[in-house]
Amino acid sequence: MSERTELNHPVGRVLGTADATPLTFWVAVAADAYLQLDDVVVTGRELPDGTTVTIAGVVTAVRARHEGAQFDSDVFAIAEGTLPAQVQEAAEVTTTRVLPEVYVPPSPGAVVHRAEGEARDSALYFDRMQRKVPMGFGRDGAPVYLNADFLDGSRGAHVSISGISGVATKTSFATFLLYSVFRCGALGGAGESANSRALIFNVKGEDLLFLDHPNTRLDEDTIDAYNKLGLTAGPFPDVRVYAPPRAGDSSGTPDVSSRHAGVDSFYWTLAEFCENRLLPFVFADADDERQQYTMVVHAVTAHLARVAQPADSGVVIDGTRIGGYAELVDYLVNQLNDDATRGTWAGSAVGLGTVNAFARRLIGSKKDLARLIRGDLAVRRPHQINTAESAQVTVVDLHNLPDRAQRFVVGVTLKSEFERKEKAGTAKPLLFVVLDELNKYAPREGSSPIKEILLDIAERGRSLGVVLIGAQQTASEVERRIVSNSAIRVVGRLDPAEASRPEYGFLPPAQRQRALLAKPGTMFVGQPEIPVPLCVEFPFPSWATRPSEAGSPPNATLRSIVQASDPFVVVGASANGLEDDDIPF
Amino acid sequence: MRLHVDGWDPGYGTSFDGSGEGPASQSSAETVTDIELPESDWRPIPRRDDLRGPSTVLLVDGVRRIDAGVWVTGDDGVPHRGLAASYAAGVVRCDLERGVADVAGALVKRGLFTSSPTANDVLVGRVRYTAHQMGRDDQATLTGGVQAQLAALEADVSGAARVDNDLLVVDGPLKNRQHLPRAIGYVKTHRVEYLPASLTAVVTALKAQERTPVFHVGTNWQRYAWYLRLPTTSSAPWAGVVRIECAAELDKAEAVALADLSVVTLPRFASSSYKDPRAPQNLVPIAGLERRLRSMLGDGRLLYRTLVLAARTVIG
Numbered sequence: 032m033s034e035r036t037e038l039n040h041p042v043g044r045v046l047g048t049a050d051a052t053p054l055t056f057w058v059a060v061a062a063d064a065y066l067q068l069d070d071v072v073v074t075g076r077e078l079p080d081g082t083t084v085t086i087a088g089v090v091t092a093v094r095a096r097h098e099g100a101q102f103d104s105d106v107f108a109i110a111e112g113t114l115p116a117q118v119q120e121a122a123e124v125t126t127t128r129v130l131p132e133v134y135v136p137p138s139p140g141a142v143v144h145r146a147e148g149e150a151r152d153s154a155l156y157f158d159r160m161q162r163k164v165p166m167g168f169g170r171d172g173a174p175v176y177l178n179a180d181f182l183d184g185s186r187g188a189h190v191s192i193s194g195i196s197g198v199a200t201k202t203s204f205a206t207f208l209l210y211s212v213f214r215c216g217a218l219g220g221a222g223e224s225a226n227s228r229a230l231i232f233n234v235k236g237e238d239l240l241f242l243d244h245p246n247t248r249l250d251e252d253t254i255d256a257y258n259k260l261g262l263t264a265g266p267f268p269d270v271r272v273y274a275p276p277r278a279g280d281s282s283g284t285p286d287v288s289s290r291h292a293g294v295d296s297f298y299w300t301l302a303e304f305c306e307n308r309l310l311p312f313v314f315a316d317a318d319d320e321r322q323q324y325t326m327v328v329h330a331v332t333a334h335l336a337r338v339a340q341p342a343d344s345g346v347v348i349d350g351t352r353i354g355g356y357a358e359l360v361d362y363l364v365n366q367l368n369d370d371a372t373r374g375t376w377a378g379s380a381v382g383l384g385t386v387n388a389f390a391r392r393l394i395g396s397k398k399d400l401a402r403l404i405r406g407d408l409a410v411r412r413p414h415q416i417n418t419a420e421s422a423q424v425t426v427v428d429l430h431n432l433p434d435r436a437q438r439f440v441v442g443v444t445l446k447s448e449f450e451r452k453e454k455a456g457t458a459k460p461l462l463f464v465v466l467d468e469l470n471k472y473a474p475r476e477g478s479s480p481i482k483e484i485l486l487d488i489a490e491r492g493r494s495l496g497v498v499l500i501g502a503q504q505t506a507s508e509v510e511r512r513i514v515s516n517s518a519i520r521v522v523g524r525l526d527p528a529e530a531s532r533p534e535y536g537f538l539p540p541a542q543r544q545r546a547l548l549a550k551p552g553t554m555f556v557g558q559p560e561i562p563v564p565l566c567v568e569f570p571f572p573s574w575a576t577r578p579s580e581a582g583s584p585p586n587a588t589l590r591s592i593v594q595a596s597d598p599f600v601v602v603g604a605s606a607n608g609l610e611d612d613d614i615p616f
Numbered sequence: 617m618r619l620h621v622d623g624w625d626p627g628y629g630t631s632f633d634g635s636g637e638g639p640a641s642q643s644s645a646e647t648v649t650d651i652e653l654p655e656s657d658w659r660p661i662p663r664r665d666d667l668r669g670p671s672t673v674l675l676v677d678g679v680r681r682i683d684a685g686v687w688v689t690g691d692d693g694v695p696h697r698g699l700a701a702s703y704a705a706g707v708v709r710c711d712l713e714r715g716v717a718d719v720a721g722a723l724v725k726r727g728l729f730t731s732s733p734t735a736n737d738v739l740v741g742r743v744r745y746t747a748h749q750m751g752r753d754d755q756a757t758l759t760g761g762v763q764a765q766l767a768a769l770e771a772d773v774s775g776a777a778r779v780d781n782d783l784l785v786v787d788g789p790l791k792n793r794q795h796l797p798r799a800i801g802y803v804k805t806h807r808v809e810y811l812p813a814s815l816t817a818v819v820t821a822l823k824a825q826e827r828t829p830v831f832h833v834g835t836n837w838q839r840y841a842w843y844l845r846l847p848t849t850s851s852a853p854w855a856g857v858v859r860i861e862c863a864a865e866l867d868k869a870e871a872v873a874l875a876d877l878s879v880v881t882l883p884r885f886a887s888s889s890y891k892d893p894r895a896p897q898n899l900v901p902i903a904g905l906e907r908r909l910r911s912m913l914g915d916g917r918l919l920y921r922t923l924v925l926a927a928r929t930v931i932g
Contacts, residue, residue, distance in 0.1 A: 112717045113901050114717055
């Protein structure tokens with residue numbers, strides 16, 4: 032024990048004026064030393080049988096006071112030099128690890144050392160992590176790791192990130208975590224890492240559309256920081272960006288303003304809409320589910336799937352050719368308004384008022400969804416978001432879409448991805464789903480088709496290899512079962528009222544206080560193995576996070592978007608791979 | 617030697633300080649009053665505004681505590697009364713320029729004061745009570761013995777931490793420390809009156825930060841002395857009045873210079889009544905030093921317990 036915890040930096044002694052317990056104790060800091068919050072310290076206690084119990088912990092509070100002063104005003108006399116007093120600092124240590132597991136308090140007077148190297152790894156359980164994912168640096172400047180077992184589903188999965196918008200850097204942390212997971216090799220061999228996929232929904236600005244562009248503001252220090260974490264600084268190597276078609280544009284060009292190359296547009300054909308029963312996702316508003324008309328939604332969906340026949344890029348229903356979403360809505364509304372056909376579409380027991388409520392909302396969705404559900408574009412044109420056939424990182428841009436359309440895209444995409452994983456039946460390769468504003472998609476109150484899918488992912492995703500990295504301003508407004516299923520909880524800067532909610536009970540009081548003033552780039556990460564959340568500073572992104580930072584785009588984005596494979600790659604490979612007779616592409 | 621520890625006694629833990637303001641009786645000391653001013657011209661002397669106080673002031677004080685009353689029985693079977701006492705002395709260095717006051721030196725000792733001829737040191741764990749043999753075993757002699765040892769200890773620490781142009785303020789009479797340079801004795805309580813009644817009126821007429829002229833006192837030892845009134849809110853005749861002493865070996869001018877220096881130096885150390893019941897005479901640094909020294913004496917109840925245990929097992 033003593034040789035594995037090399038101790039050469041005594042910082043103080045366990046003090047005896049406050050109770051020392053096995054779980055928390057106070058340390059009087061020596062005059063020539065200091066302890067700051069989050070420092071890792073270690074002390075020992077010898078048992079009567081001769082074994083030494085090593086008690087390691089993290090500093091969770093520090094205070095300094097004048098000893099010898101009785102009154103608040105004594106400080107003036109002390110500062111003037113008339114009253115002798117001593118400044119004494121003390122630090123509260125919350126135990127993280129006791130080795131061997133004999134829960135005895137440290138003896139007052141015991142020397143406390145700063146834990147470094149192996150002692151620090153042991154205190155923070157890094158020595159027990161077989162697969163470590165670097166998350167950033169602790170306050171002491173040494174790397175802090177995440178146990179990959181709790182990320183990839185072996186022992187737990189899902190990440191919940193909370194914090195105020197703007198300063199909490201939730202999305203940056205989520206993307207850094209992805210970068211680290213993909214690059215650190217913790218997922219297994221090179222093939223395993225390469226096959227793992229990530230699906231990122233970009234909800235604000237065009238921040239995430241440049242993941243594959245190098246960051247021009249990257250400096251030597253940041254590169255060093257990445258190296259220290261065992262990573263190489265650089266952009267994401269393999270990214271595909273999807274954006275919705277431009278509204279009112281019949282050619283279906285992607286609606287992005289800052290990124291010009293390497294963006295595919297995504298949409299659904301009317302045939303897919305009918306066949307895959309996507310109509311319920313049109314009604315994914317929180318207030319939709321409380322209404323009576325859900326019955327109508329399901330009846331119409333079912334009937335649509337039965338009668339709609341694909342025809343070219345549109346559908347034919349009972350002999351009527353429909354070539355767009357607006358046309359489909361009009362057709363459905365007509366059918367429902369017609370006494371003769373209403374029964375076949377909505378069922379017989381539905382009141383006229385309910386049908387009208389449905390029709391009203393359906394008509395309201397025309398404007399939002401017309402550009403996403405198309406009957407006018409070529410059938411063979413690739414338009415589906417499918418992470419398995421896409422790049423390693425798939426970014427779906429939602430920021431230009433109205434709320435209803437965002438919900439539709441998220442709901443349908445997650446549904447198809449989850450069903451695909453369900454069919455595949457194996458957890459590997461993993462799929463990471465990054466979704467911001469989780470409180471919008473899985474609110475605590477009510478239910479919606481998206482919430483059902485997210486709950487499914489939270490509860491069964493671990494075994495199916497779908498890992499949800501959810502971010503939200505307020506964890507208290509997210510469905511409790513999703514938050515409680517997240518093995519890893521991350522908190523950036525919090526709103527004071529929010530910090531006092533029970534969802535943040537995993538933070539000790541001092542860290543809750545600190546979360547109120549956490550600066551951008553600082554996160555508190557709670558993971559199941561370590562009893563105290565760790566304060567992590569993650570490095571500046573090495574990929575561009577906005578158009579102004581973006582360096583030269585990678586070559587892959589310059590080739591034809593529609594063409595799934597690069598012909599030159601195939602031709603180049605043919606020299607020794609293909610027979611002369613083979614068709615190169 | 618056998619040791620018995622008495623039960624609880626009101627004297628335990630007390631520091632037997634004299635109290636009450638104003639002198640109780642007229643002194644028989646020889647007083648020479650016309651040192652600085654002729655007796656007919658005696659009047660309060662105000663603070664000299666052109667004089668700057670020393671940048672470093674050292675203040676010496678000691679504390680004592682009776683840990684237990686004991687009976688020491690020798691081989692002859694005759695019990696002797698004794699006292700187990702802890703005492704500590706220290707010096708505070710107030711560096712007024714840097715604004716730092718620290719305890720520059722402190723010594724703690726424990727003693728067993730008894731008239732028993734066979735008494736030897738009592739060693740309890742790492743605590744040692746050194747035996748001091750006294751002539752008699754009445755309470756006054758025993759506490760006097762503690763006082764003498766404390767005075768010796770105070771004299772020991774007084775020499776520590778001296779720098780140029782400092783001022784050493786010794787809490788209590790300057791006796792046995794007259795040889796120290798730039799030293800004054802600081803007497804808070806007035807057991808006897810050294811001045812004739814006519815001149816006492818000058819003392820009681822002092823305003824804050826005023827002093828009487830220097831006079832000479834000769835009892836069993838010689839010294840110069842003067843009275844000084846510290847800032848106080850009370851209007852009682854002797855409120856805030858302290859007596860300052862310096863060595864009689866100094867010449868008159870030096871004594872007067874020290875007197876002037878004391879007027880510019882000491883009032884800033886005066887304590888306020890809501891913080892210290894002995895205000896303003898009990899100076900702030902001394903109060904702080906006493907607190908520190910008391911904590912160095914150790915826990916009285918713990919020491920009492922150790923003594924009781926030791927008495928059962930003794931004795932080394």
